[in-house]
Each structure stands twice: as C-alpha cells, then as structure tokens.
Amino acid sequence: xxxxxxxxxxxxxxxxxxxxxxxxxxxxxxxxxxxxxxxxxxxxxxxxxxxxxxxxxxxxxxxxxxxxxxxxxxxxxxxxxxxxxxxxxxxxxxxxxxxxxxxxxxxxxxxxxxxxxxxxxxxxxxxxxxxxxxxxxxxxxxxxxxxxxxxxxxxxxxxxxxxxxxxxxxxxxxxxxxxxxxxxxxxxxxxxxxxxxxxxxxxxxxxxxxxxxxxxxxxxxxxxxxxxxxxxxxxxxxxxxxxxxxxxxxxxxxxxxxxxxxxxxxxxxxxxxxxxxxxxxxxxxxxxxxxxxxxxxxxxxxxxxxxxxxxxxxxxxxxxxxxxxxxxxxxxxxxxxxxxxxxxxxxxxxxxxxxxxxxxxxxxxxxxxxxxxxxxxxxxxxxxxxxxxxxxxxxxxxxxxxxxxxxxxxxxxxxxxxxxxxxxxxxxxxxxxxxxxxxxxxxxxxxxxxxxx
Numbered sequence: 001x002x003x004x005x006x007x008x009x010x011x012x013x014x015x016x017x018x019x020x021x022x023x024x025x026x027x028x029x030x031x032x033x034x035x036x037x038x039x040x041x042x043x044x045x046x047x048x049x050x051x052x053x054x055x056x057x058x059x060x061x062x063x064x065x066x067x068x069x070x071x072x073x074x075x076x077x078x079x080x081x082x083x084x085x086x087x088x089x090x091x092x093x094x095x096x097x098x099x100x101x102x103x104x105x106x107x108x109x110x111x112x113x114x115x116x117x118x119x120x121x122x123x124x125x126x127x128x129x130x131x132x133x134x135x136x137x138x139x140x141x142x143x144x145x146x147x148x149x150x151x152x153x154x155x156x157x158x159x160x161x162x163x164x165x166x167x168x169x170x171x172x173x174x175x176x177x178x179x180x181x182x183x184x185x186x187x188x189x190x191x192x193x194x195x196x197x198x199x200x201x202x203x204x205x206x207x208x209x210x211x212x213x214x215x216x217x218x219x220x221x222x223x224x225x226x227x228x229x230x231x232x233x234x235x236x237x238x239x240x241x242x243x244x245x246x247x248x249x250x251x252x253x254x255x256x257x258x259x260x261x262x263x264x265x266x267x268x269x270x271x272x273x274x275x276x277x278x279x280x281x282x283x284x285x286x287x288x289x290x291x292x293x294x295x296x297x298x299x300x301x302x303x304x305x306x307x308x309x310x311x312x313x314x315x316x317x318x319x320x321x322x323x324x325x326x327x328x329x330x331x332x333x334x335x336x337x338x339x340x341x342x343x344x345x346x347x348x349x350x351x352x353x354x355x356x357x358x359x360x361x362x363x364x365x366x367x368x369x370x371x372x373x374x375x376x377x378x379x380x381x382x383x384x385x386x387x388x389x390x391x392x393x394x395x396x397x398x399x400x401x402x403x404x405x406x407x408x409x410x411x412x413x414x415x416x417x418x419x420x421x422x423x424x425x426x427x428x429x430x431x432x433x434x435x436x437x438x439x440x441x442x443x444x445x446x447x448x449x450x451x452x453x
Contacts (some may be wrong), residue, residue, distance in 0.1 A: 023187065030060035035068060045112035045150040047142045055108040059117075062106055067121055069102075073124050076102035077251055079115060080121055081132040083107030084173065084229060091232075095239035099251050102126070110136045111150035118154060123160045126248060129158065130242070131210070132170040134189050135228070138181045148192035159202060166249050167202055168242070169193060171209040174219045176227040183217030194339055201322070201337045204245055207440060210385050211241055211365035240398035241365050246439055248325070248332050257329025257445060265358070265448040268347055268433060272327040274313035282306045282347050302438075303341040312348060319345070322438055331444045332439035333369060343437045344372070352430035354453040358403040360446050364398065367440025373405055373412050374431025378422065382440070392419050400445070 011441060022081075036059045040049050050056075066073075077099055079085050079092075085105025092101045104120055106113070110135050121129060131154070135148040141373050158167060171190045175181035197203040213235070214220045219227045223234035230238065247253040257271050282290075287306055294301040302437060318325045324345050325332040336343075351374065362380035363369070370377040384391045384397060394417035395401055406413045413426040 007285040007311070022027065027057075028059075029441075030059045031064045034063035035202060036113075043112070043116055043323055045115045045153055046146050047110055047112045047137055047140065047150065049113060049116075050102055050108055050136075050140070052108075053169065055106075059106055059109070059113065060298075062119055063117060066102075066104065070123050073100075073102040075127050076100045076124055077128045077130070077246075078121050078124060078126040079103045079105060079130045079132075081105045081130075082109040082114075082136050084135070085130075085132055087229060088235065091235050091239070095229055095235070096243070096246065096252065099246065105426055108136060110134075110140065110142075111147055111154065112137075114125065115150055115154050115157075118157055122158070124166060125162070128166040128168065128251065130168045131296075132173070134172045134193075135175060135181055135186075138172075138175075138185050138189070141180070142310070144189040148196060151193060152196050155196065155203070162182035164204065165202070166204065168245055169197060169203050169205050169248075170238075171205065171207055173208055173224075173230075174213040174217060175224070176218045179228050181228070183213070187217065196338070198339055199337050202227055204249075204335050204441075205336070205339070206245060206364060207366040210240060212238060222259060237397075244336070244362055244364050244398060244443060247330070248327070248334060248441065248443075253330075254264060254328060257360065259329065259446050260448075261446075261448040265356075265450045267329050267446075268349075268446040268449050269326070269444070271326070271445070272369055273317050273326045274324065274331075274345075275315060276321070276348055277324075277345050277371040278310060278312040278348055279307045279319070280344070281308060281310045303336065303338040304345060305341075324435075329445050331447065333435060333442040333444075335364070335441045336437065336439070340368075340439045341437065344434050346372070347432040350374075350432050351449065351451070353451060354409075356407075356450045357433065358402065358446070358448050359444050360400045360402050361424045362398065362400050362443045368441050369440075370436040370438075371403065371405075372426065372432070372434030372436065372443040373414075373427050374433075375428050376426060377436060378405070378412075378414055379405075380424060380442070383416070386439075389416070389419075389421050392416060394419050401429045 036049060036056050037043055077090060082105060086107050088103055102124055112132055128410040134147050172186050174183060174186060197205060212220055212223060223230060225231055238285050243252060261267050314318060323334055325334060342374050359378055365382055367382045368386050369380050371380045379388055380403060383392055383395050401417050404415050407427060410427060412424040412427050414425050
C-alpha cells in the first residue's frame, strides 16, 4: 500500500511540475573585456557599430563563451562572418566530416565589428579562415568603398599574424533592394573585394554571388526565404561550393584514388604527379596576340604567361607557379590569384587515329576551363552558370561529372554524363590532349584514353 501511495505522489508531482512555469536559464554574464565598445571613437575601421539590444548582448555573450574554448579550438578552420555564418550551426559536421571547425559568426555583425573582434580568430592559430562579410554594412547604408576598407584591414591583420594561413573569401551573397541591399551595390562591393586580393596567392575567392543570384541579380527565393538568410538547401549549395577548395587546401579528400582504368584504356594522369604533362612553348602568333591585347587595355587584359621553351613536369607534383597540382588522384587547376588567368597544360604524347577519351571533372561555381582535343578547345566549365551548355539535366554542380570524347575521322562526339555537348566537334588529324585554366578552380581525375583505330 505504501508503494501505491508513493506512486500516486510521484505522478501528482509530475503533473504539477508541468503546470508550473519553467524557470528561464540565467543569461550568460558578459566579461567586460569582450563587451561591445561603448563608443565608436578610437576603434579600428569605419562605420557606426550597431547598438540594438539583441546584437549588443549576443556580441558580448558569444565572445565571452568563445574565450573559454580557445585551447580546444586551436588550429581549427575558422568561419568568420555574420548571421549567415552563424546559421551553419551543426550543419558543418555533416557538410565537412572530420574537419575541425570553429564558427565565429555573430548575427547582425558588420565588418567593423569583425575587425574589432578579430583576435577571437587569431588566438586560435587557425589552419585557415573562411570569410563572408559586408551585407549588414550595406544594410546600414555604408558605401562599398568604406566596407572594402574594413575588409582590407582584416586581411592585413590576418596576413601579419600568419602570412601562410590560407584564406577563403566568399563573395557577398545577393539579397534585394527591399532589404536595403540592392544588386548594384553588392556587385560593386564584390568588385572591390576582387581588387583587394588580386595577385595574392594566400587568398582563394569563391564566386558565391553568381551561385546564388537570380536573373535580376537578387537572391534566389527558393534558397533565401527572406531574401537575406539561407535555408537548408542554400547551406547545402554553399557547402558544395566550398568542398573542392577545402580539398585543394588539404582539409578534405586526403586519401589516394584507387580507380583503375577499364581494359583497353591507358591512364594519361597517374594521380600522383605530373609525369607525361608539360607546358608548350608559346607560339609567335600567340605572343603577338597577347602583347596586342595588353597594349590595347593593360588594366583589363587577361593574365597569360608566355612560355619561351617547352617544359616537362615528370615527377613533379606542381608546376613552378602552383597553377597545376597533382594531389590524391586529382589534377587541380587552382583558382588564379589574378582573378582570371589563361594557362594550358598538355600531354607530351600526341594522339592520331581514332580514340575514346574519358575523364571526370569538378568545377567551383562559375569556373571556366577547357579540354583540348588535339588542338581545338572543348569548353569544360561549371556549365549551368558559365555556359555554354546551360540546359544540361544530368550535370552535378560542384560535384564530379564524366566527360567522354569519341573521335571519328575529323570530328569528335562529346558528352557530359551521357548528354551530348557536341555531336561533331571539328578536330585535326593528330595532336596532344590539353587542359586549360581560366577562372575559378577546376579539377580533373581518371583521365584515360583508348586508341580504337
């Protein structure tokens, strides 16, 4: 009987506890040294610091909390930004498995706020930093030139702290004029960002503006429900855009590729180094065209190196300037620091007769590259964004896609994941296979050929 009374008492107690209001957790006290400065005066950068209550509280609380995990987060890949970065939450664990990530995003933050709290990043001795910033500054009516000035100070301070630490700069995402973030201002800001890092090999730019912009240059509603913040599908697209760059920087995909060619096929790339590949000497005709272009418009002419003498890269894992890299089964055409740079890598061997060429490629958003079939270039790009084959149904953005080229006499049939790119691509009788770099990062793997006649 006593046991029965005890059971009734426990049940009644549980019922009363449900009816009583839950106690709110005590707010995290803010360490004064991590609080938002009381005045803008004397602070680095430009632009008024935001002062609304939720932002001020969150800014101080998050910095206080992060100060307790400095030892734990050493050597992490750090994400620095505002609410869009903060919104990654636990998604990073699935998007980038086994990558140690420290998220230092604060909702509502501006570039000046990030500049003031940059030590939250630097004290971690990060293995790399991913930057997305600037949209809130536009919302506060700060001009693109002033925003870019703050970002320059952030970059300078980072580089002074560690001149070898890789920095991934994401272009400012599109939004909408109704959010005080019109497309023309965002485009201008991104142009200024590109100018800040032009020629800087420490910084890799990812074209997240083209990835997320609709035809009018505003945020795609299906990925930005409020035209400012990403939904889950948006984060998946952002993760896909970052993965190839993370792999190149050594954060992901560090296992060798165990792929073996089908019977009858011979590998053109061994997956370990650039044996069998090289640079061709630039022809006199090409030199003349390059010099003419540079003389006509020296500020906008595409970077294009002149190779005075043919070079072979047997046994080398990268070309002298680092544009082509062999890494874990991938032949990587890295993102050029110049923004755009025409550069070509060729097989030493030449191929006449008829053959089947197979390879897989992966492109960062809006990347532009090409595959040379003996001599003519077949465009090989992030097709939905960069074209020219924008209507492909089977293309997988920022993932691996198969290119197959079958030659027949003086033409080649070219397909991507089984869809026809060119039914009768004109080619000469003989020549090497080549890869071109232009804009963004391209990767190639499993490059193999079967001579059929």
